[in-house]
Amino acid sequence: xxxxxxxxxxxxxxxxxxxxxxxxxxxxxxxxxxxxxxxxxxxxxxxxxxxxxxxxxxxxxxxxxxxxxxxxxxxxxxxxxxxxxxxxxxxxxxxxxxxxxxxxxxxxxxxxxxxxxxxxxxxxxxxxxxxxxxxxxxxxxxxxxxxxxxxxxxx
Numbered sequence: 001x002x003x004x005x006x007x008x009x010x011x012x013x014x015x016x017x018x019x020x021x022x023x024x025x026x027x028x029x030x031x032x033x034x035x036x037x038x039x040x041x042x043x044x045x046x047x048x049x050x051x052x053x054x055x056x057x058x059x060x061x062x063x064x065x066x067x068x069x070x071x072x073x074x075x076x077x078x079x080x081x082x083x084x085x086x087x088x089x090x091x092x093x094x095x096x097x098x099x100x101x102x103x104x105x106x107x108x109x110x111x112x113x114x115x116x117x118x119x120x121x122x123x124x125x126x127x128x129x130x131x132x133x134x135x136x137x138x139x140x141x142x143x144x145x146x147x148x149x150x151x152x153x154x155x
Contacts, residue, residue: 025038030141033136035111037141096114115132115140
């Protein structure tokens with residue numbers, strides 16, 4: 001996809017592509033979590049999908065923090081390089097607005113106690129977007145596999 005090759009962890013359940021999602025994976029739930037965590041992968045073409053920063057901002061905007069704290073200030077950001085490709089990561093805990101990424105709108109639900117980890121990998125044929133969401137324990141368990149997978153990606 002987009003000239004990028006990656007291998008998902010074996011413990012993830014592969015749900016296959018669906019709609020705009022080029023790939024969907026599920027893990028958990030870890031005991032005590034109400035639901036599993038999921039990684040959804042999007043690729044819209046070489047010139048589509050919006051820029052890196054626009055997507056990171058949109059993902060951050062899907063989180064609500066307690067006491068009105070600013071999600072932009074609380075978001076943890078990092079960068080990496082995988083086989084010469086720039087990677088950008090944003091991570092944040094809070095309440096997740098589940099319908100926030102739908103192109104046709106729809107409010108979705110507000111899910112408390114969630115973690116969001118978004119990764120944009122700038123591939124040779126355009127950016128690939130990886131979005132992990134889920135209850136805290138399951139998402140944290142899935143996050144290490146996501147980061148290992150994207151950091152090991154190659155052209």
